[in-house]
Amino acid sequence: MMMGLLTVYGMFTDPIEQKTRIELDENAVVKLIDRDGNEHDQFPRPAIAAYHIMLDAYTKDVTQVHEYEAEDIESYDSDTRTLHRAGNWFYNLFNSKIMLKEYETISFLDSEGLLLTPDSLSDIAVYKVESVVQVDVDSYDETYPSSDIDRYDSKKRTLITVRQVNRFFNKSNLVLIAKDASFFAIIAVGMTGVIILAGIDLSVGSIYGLSAIIGAMVLSSMPEHTSWIIAVPIAVLVCMAVGTLCGLANGAMSVGLGVHPFVITLGMMAVLRGLTVVIPQEFFDTQSISGFPTSFTTGFFKAEFYGVYPVPVIIMILTAIVGWFVLSKTVFGRRVFAIGGNETAAKYTGIPVGKVKVLVYTITGALCGLSACAYLGYYGAAETNAGNAYELQVIAATVIGGASLMGGRGTVIGAVLGAIIIQLINNTLIIFEVDTSYNQIVMGAAIIVAVVIDQTKQRIQAKRA
Amino acid sequence: MRMTHPLLTAGALLSMSALTLVGCSGSSESEKAADTNDHGDHAHDEQDEVVYKIGVIAKSNSNPVFLAAKNGAFAAGKRLSEELEGATVEILWQTPSMEDAQVQAQYVEQLVASGVDGIAISCTDANLLTSALKAAVDKGVIVVTFDSDAPDSGRMAYYGVDDKEAGKEVMRQLAKVMGNEGKVAVLTGNPAATNLQARVEGVLEQASEYEGIETPMVYSFMPETATEAAAKMQQVQTANPDITGWALVGGWPLYTDNALDGIYENAKIVSMDPLELPLEYAMKGQVQVLVGQPYYGWGEKSVELIVNKLHFDQSPPSELVIAEFDIVTTETAEEFAKNWKLWLGED
Numbered sequence: 001m002m003m004g005l006l007t008v009y010g011m012f013t014d015p016i017e018q019k020t021r022i023e024l025d026e027n028a029v030v031k032l033i034d035r036d037g038n039e040h041d042q043f044p045r046p047a048i049a050a051y052h053i054m055l056d057a058y059t060k061d062v063t064q065v066h067e068y069e070a071e072d073i074e075s076y077d078s079d080t081r082t083l084h085r086a087g088n089w090f091y092n093l094f095n096s097k098i099m100l101k102e103y104e105t106i107s108f109l110d111s112e113g114l115l116l117t118p119d120s121l122s123d124i125a126v127y128k129v130e131s132v133v134q135v136d137v138d139s140y141d142e143t144y145p146s147s148d149i150d151r152y153d154s155k156k157r158t159l160i161t162v163r164q165v166n167r168f169f170n171k172s173n174l175v176l177i178a179k180d181a182s183f184f185a186i187i188a189v190g191m192t193g194v195i196i197l198a199g200i201d202l203s204v205g206s207i208y209g210l211s212a213i214i215g216a217m218v219l220s221s222m223p224e225h226t227s228w229i230i231a232v233p234i235a236v237l238v239c240m241a242v243g244t245l246c247g248l249a250n251g252a253m254s255v256g257l258g259v260h261p262f263v264i265t266l267g268m269m270a271v272l273r274g275l276t277v278v279i280p281q282e283f284f285d286t287q288s289i290s291g292f293p294t295s296f297t298t299g300f301f302k303a304e305f306y307g308v309y310p311v312p313v314i315i316m317i318l319t320a321i322v323g324w325f326v327l328s329k330t331v332f333g334r335r336v337f338a339i340g341g342n343e344t345a346a347k348y349t350g351i352p353v354g355k356v357k358v359l360v361y362t363i364t365g366a367l368c369g370l371s372a373c374a375y376l377g378y379y380g381a382a383e384t385n386a387g388n389a390y391e392l393q394v395i396a397a398t399v400i401g402g403a404s405l406m407g408g409r410g411t412v413i414g415a416v417l418g419a420i421i422i423q424l425i426n427n428t429l430i431i432f433e434v435d436t437s438y439n440q441i442v443m444g445a446a447i448i449v450a451v452v453i454d455q456t457k458q459r460i461q462a463k464r465a
Numbered sequence: 466m467r468m469t470h471p472l473l474t475a476g477a478l479l480s481m482s483a484l485t486l487v488g489c490s491g492s493s494e495s496e497k498a499a500d501t502n503d504h505g506d507h508a509h510d511e512q513d514e515v516v517y518k519i520g521v522i523a524k525s526n527s528n529p530v531f532l533a534a535k536n537g538a539f540a541a542g543k544r545l546s547e548e549l550e551g552a553t554v555e556i557l558w559q560t561p562s563m564e565d566a567q568v569q570a571q572y573v574e575q576l577v578a579s580g581v582d583g584i585a586i587s588c589t590d591a592n593l594l595t596s597a598l599k600a601a602v603d604k605g606v607i608v609v610t611f612d613s614d615a616p617d618s619g620r621m622a623y624y625g626v627d628d629k630e631a632g633k634e635v636m637r638q639l640a641k642v643m644g645n646e647g648k649v650a651v652l653t654g655n656p657a658a659t660n661l662q663a664r665v666e667g668v669l670e671q672a673s674e675y676e677g678i679e680t681p682m683v684y685s686f687m688p689e690t691a692t693e694a695a696a697k698m699q700q701v702q703t704a705n706p707d708i709t710g711w712a713l714v715g716g717w718p719l720y721t722d723n724a725l726d727g728i729y730e731n732a733k734i735v736s737m738d739p740l741e742l743p744l745e746y747a748m749k750g751q752v753q754v755l756v757g758q759p760y761y762g763w764g765e766k767s768v769e770l771i772v773n774k775l776h777f778d779q780s781p782p783s784e785l786v787i788a789e790f791d792i793v794t795t796e797t798a799e800e801f802a803k804n805w806k807l808w809l810g811e812d
Contacts, residue, residue, distance in 0.1 A: 016580030019605040045776050046515045046551030150582075150605060155780050160605035173578045180571050277687075287658060288566075290592035302596070375567070381592035383566050430575045433557055437526055440562060 015164040018172070019150050022159040025137055028055040030152060033143070042154070051149050051159065055140040062135050068098075068127040072223045076106070076127065083127060086223070104131045167431050175308040177423045179378075181397075182316035184390055185419035186371040188397040189323035190247075190364030192415045194261075195398050196327075196340040197360055198407025199254070202265040204368050205390030206272035207246040209382075211372035213276050215239040216289035216382035219296060228295035235296060235376065240369035246272060247365015251358035261361070269391070277384045290381035301377020312374045316416065319367065323412035336360060340407035396447050397422055402454070421446075515552045517775050519768055520576035522569055522586040523560040524613070529740055530760040531560065531587070533808035534611070538585065538764030545772050552776055556768065557581065566590035570597040577601045583771035587612035587763065594618065607771045611763040613660060621774060624766050624786045626758050628660045631737060632667020634790050635712050638754040639735040646677030647709035647733075650701055654689040654715055664714035664737070681712065691717050695724035702728045709733065716755075719743035725751045739793040741805050747798035755798070757791030761808040 024030065031039040033050040074086040083098040083106075100106060108116040111125040150162040167173070187204050194201045218238045222231055250268055254261040280286055298304075301311050327333035335356050338346040347353050368387075376382055401418030403410025425443050429435075521538045523531035535558055542554040559576060561568040566589040574597055576584055584606055588594045591614065598608050598618035608620040616623070639649065651668050653661045665683055672681050682705075686697040694717035702708055709732050716738035718724040725734065729751035736743060739755035746752040759766070770786065773779045793801045805811075 018580060021603065021605050042778055044550065044552075045778070151775065152778065153605075153774075154778050158605070167579060170578070173575075176574055176578050180575075183567075281656070285656075287655065288590045288592040290595075297596070379567065379570060379593050380596045381590065383590040383593050385565055385589070386567065388565060389563075426571075427575060430557075430559065430572075430579055433555075435558055437562065 016167045017150065017162045018165045018170065019160050019162050022161060024053065024157045024159060025055055025140075026157065027058065027137070028053055028140065028157070030154070030157075032152070045151055048146050050146055051144045051152055053140060053142050053144070053159070055137065057137060057139040059134055059136050061132050064131050064133065066129045068129070069224070070124050070126065072225060073127050081106070083129075085225070098129075100129060101131070103133075104129050106130075168427075171306070171308055173427070175310055175313060177427050178313040178316070178420060179309065180426070181416075181419040181423040182312040183371050183375055184393045184397060184422075185316045185416045186319045186374070187364070187368050187390065187394045188401070188415040188419050189319050189412050190360075190367040191394050191398045192323070192401070192403055192410045192412050193327065193336055193360040194364055195395075195403040195405060196336050196407060196410045197357060198340050198343070198405075199261045199357070199361075200265065200395070200405075201250060201261065201361065201364055202391045203246065203250060203268040203272055204364065204394050205387035206269045206276065207243050207365050207368035208372045208375070208387030208390055209276040209384070210246065210272045210279075211239040211242040211369040212376055212382040212386045213279055213289065213384065214242045215369075215373055215376050216292070217279070217283065219292040219376065220289050222293050222296075224291075224293055226293040226295060228293075228300045231293045231296040232300050232377075236370065236373050239373040239376070240366045243365040243367070243369025243372065244362055245365070247362040247368070248358065250365065251361030254361065255354040255357050273388075276386070280382075280384060287385075288381050288383035292376065292380055297377055297380040301374055302380070309378070312378055315370070315374050319370065320412055320416045327412055332356070332359070337408060340409070342408075393419075393422060396443065400447060400450055404455075404458075515776075516555060517552060517583065517772055518555045518557060518581040519583040519585065519771055520557045520559050520572070520581045521764060521767070522572050522576075522584065523763075524569075524587050524589050525564045526560050526562050529809065530738070530758070531763075533760035533805070534587070534764035535560075536764065536808055536810045537761035537766075538768050540761075541765040541768035541772075545769070549772070549776055552772075554768070554772055564589045566593040570594050573597040573601055577604055577606055581606060582775050583607040583609070583768075585609045585611060585764070585767035585771060586615075588615045589613070591615040591617075607774045609767045609770050611767045612758070620784075622770050622781050622784050622786050624759075624763065624770065624788060626788050626790060628663035629667040629670075630787075631756060631758070631790065632664035632669075632712075632714055633671040634667075634756050634792075635664070635714060635735050635737060636668045636671035638756065638792065639710050639712050639733060640671070640675050640678060642733045642735065642753040643678070643710045645675050648679050648705075648707050649681035649710040649712055650705070650708045650732075651681045651683045651712045651714065652694065652698060652701075652718070653683060653685045654694070654717060655687055656685040661714055668712045668714065678710075686717075689715075689717060691720035691724070694718035695721050698724065698728055702731065706731065711735070713737060716740060716743045719746050719752065739791065739798070739801055741802065744793070744798045744802045744805075747793060747795050748802075750795050753795060755793040757793060757801075759788040759791070761804070762788060 031052040032041065032043060032048050033039055033052055034047055035049045039052065068083065072086055074084045076083050081100040085096050107128045108124045109126040109128055110116055110123045116123060148161060150160040152159050187208065191201060191204065215235050215238050219231065219235055246268065250261065250265055253259065254264045280289055302309050303311055327336065335351045338351055339353050339356055343353060375386065397418035398410065398415045399405065400421055401411065401414030403415065422443060425446065426439055429439050521535065523534055525531060538556050542556040545554045557576065559572040569586065569589055570593060573584060573586065573594065584601055586608065588610055595615050595618045598615055598620060602608055602619040608618065609622050609624060610620050611624045614623040649672060651665055653665050655661060669681060672678050684697055684701050686693045698711070698718050711732050711734045713734065713736035716736050719736060720742050725746065734752045735754045735756070736752055737756050739757040743752065743755055747755055770781060791801070
């Protein structure tokens with residue numbers, strides 16, 4: 001069915017132009033050629049028939065520079081020409097020394113970027129390591145027809161090449177849809193358990209936001225060059241710990257106080273959102289926190305594979321597999337269904353209803369933390385508004401995926417597909433160049449009609465039975 | 466599987482919705498700015514015709530200043546399509562219903578994947594949007610920011626006012642109507658918002674130049690709603706009846722009726738943002754001066770900058786294209802209000 005839908009999109013979309021950049025050498029000469037073959041330096045883009053790029057072979061010196069902030073460096077040993085990194089032993093477990101190579105030179109700069117002399121090294125703000133390498137540049141003489149080139153940017157000396165791809169069926173777009181869905185699909189895996197219990201969790205967006213902010217505070221305190229082996233596990237642990245605590249509070253208060261989870265999680269939604277706003281203001285005097293180790297962002301969660309960024313999608317798939325296994329293949333999963341189907345009966349069969357409920361809310365909180373960690377890594381920052389109104393999207397994904405708000409029914413795979421369908425709606429509107437204001441109308445209508453039809457079918461099947 | 470029933474239904478609804486939207490997309494708000502004729506063929510089908518697709522992302526669809534920016538962008542697209550030989554400009558309006566930097570980042574990525582040539586964006590959070598905008602620039606998309614900048618994103622230019630200068634201008638106007646003496650209070654919203662911090666800094670710096678004006682007290686409020694702002698002003702004025710001047714670095718309290726009762730009788734008021742409701746306060750004489758930003762120009766000028774780069778390979782002389790302020794007084798408020806009819810497309 002899904003493939004059928006995708007085919008429909010593919011059929012109804014014109015190809016689009018996908019662009020890539022070619023940065024030209026500083027000595028390359030670029031001539032724009034009109035339809036009569038005359039060369040020009042510049043004129044309006046529609047008049048360009050071809051781009052002629054010429055370069056004579058030469059050898060150039062390329063200077064490579066690495067700068068290390070003083071706070072990241074404990075000391076420099078001039079005898080062994082080694083920089084010793086600062087920070088605690090845990091961060092530096094795998095990468096504590098930088099040994100300079102023979103062809104590298106080191107200089108010391110103060111906070112204003114001025115070179116320091118050997119007698120004033122106490123003011124070091126930056127350790128600057130430089131090396132010069134010689135690079136042979138080959139000659140080049142090529143003419144590109146304007147159909148192969150989108151445009152030439154003379155300021156950046158860059159040619160933008162272009163190729164036609166299907167607007168929908170291209171890997172960038174497909175991974176993008178799955179990636180955008182992944183942040184709330186991961187939470188929807190937990191929400192499926194909550195809804196099967198006939199419960200609800202309105203605080204998932206706020207848990208996501210708070211986990212992201214706390215995780216961001218920890219990450220921004222790490223040295224920039226912290227290894228991903230350190231940064232990723234710490235961030236995942238911190239975010240998931242915050243989420244777990246919030247989820248545990250939801251479950252414990254709901255079960256312990258005997259108050260409907262709608263009320264408890266509604267209250268927690270406000271409390272946690274308040275904390276999400278107050279904490280960065282108090283500690284950082286800002287609305288957002290950035291400055292994470294690059295090993296955590298582009299080195300892991302936003303690592304590029306063949307032109308796309310699939311890590312959040314992989315996390316979503318792994319979470320869905322684990323969630324599916326837990327709900328359908330374990331005793332705990334069967335207990336969740338039993339409680340959602342008939343809580344009183346479940347109690348009489350000896351199922352620890354309270355414990356199961358608390359655990360389900362706790363797992364949902366932990367998954368909010370996991371999703372928040374993926375968000376931090378992908379976007380490289382956290383803002384106080386993170387996850388605002390996520391609860392609606394998560395519940396919508398779960399319900400579209402077949403979960404019944406009356407409890408006792410729902411699947412993890414359905415919830416993940418529900419999240420992807422919601423993103424498909426967004427993507428479709430963009431592909432067809434429709435104002436995104438229509439998005440909410442379409443999504444709302446899809447949810448209502450899908451659930452009404454589903455429930456009608458259920459009633460008919462019940463009557464027949 | 467039982468779960469597939471609602472999925473099938475939702476999927477079918479989605480495909481129906483998509484097909485319906487294909488049919489009606491020509492009449493939607495993101496219609497091509499250049500499609501002023503009734504011909505079914507688009508310009509890009511014709512050989513030698515270049516189509517510039519520009520995505521415009523504002524902070525939220527519910528804020529009237531961005532509606533003005535939207536109309537400015539569409540008007541620029543339409544005008545440039547008529548003026549440029551062999552080129553058509555399409556505007557794609559992609560703006561979240563409420564402020565959400567993550568959704569903006571997703572729109573940036575989706576617009577790039579759909580093949581746009583340029584993006585004009587007002588950044589809800591520069592930190593969060595920088596990597597998405599960098600990736601867009603790396604793929605050859607021309608990025609211009611307006612209203613709120615992301616300076617480390619590699620964008621070609623920023624168009625808007627200088628926030629510190631805006632604060633200074635508010636204080637300059639206030640000092641003028643106060644006769645350069647009195648006690649001033651400053652009203653600001655979220656104290657952590659960097660643009661508001663810069664405006665407050667501007668107010669304080671300018672105030673220090675007047676001997677007869679005491680160092681102003683700064684009052685902030687959260688959340689940034691009109692009622693919270695109005696309540697804060699009332700409380701402060703009641704507790705400090707000797708306040709004779711208010712510098713509002715945002716127009717929040719003026720989006721309610723009668724927010725200034727008990728205040729305007731005792732103090733002069735100068736505010737940012739001459740929107741429709743604040744203009745009514747100016748017309749009644751309760752607010753003496755309103756300092757405006759180029760709301761319509763945010764869209765219009767940003768599109769112009771992008772098209773200049775795409776069509777003529779021309780960049781602005783400076784990355785920062787700083788706009789002038791509109792100064793609206795009680796005398797000019799009625800005339801200025803007519804602009805909103807144009808900016809909001811009511812004419």
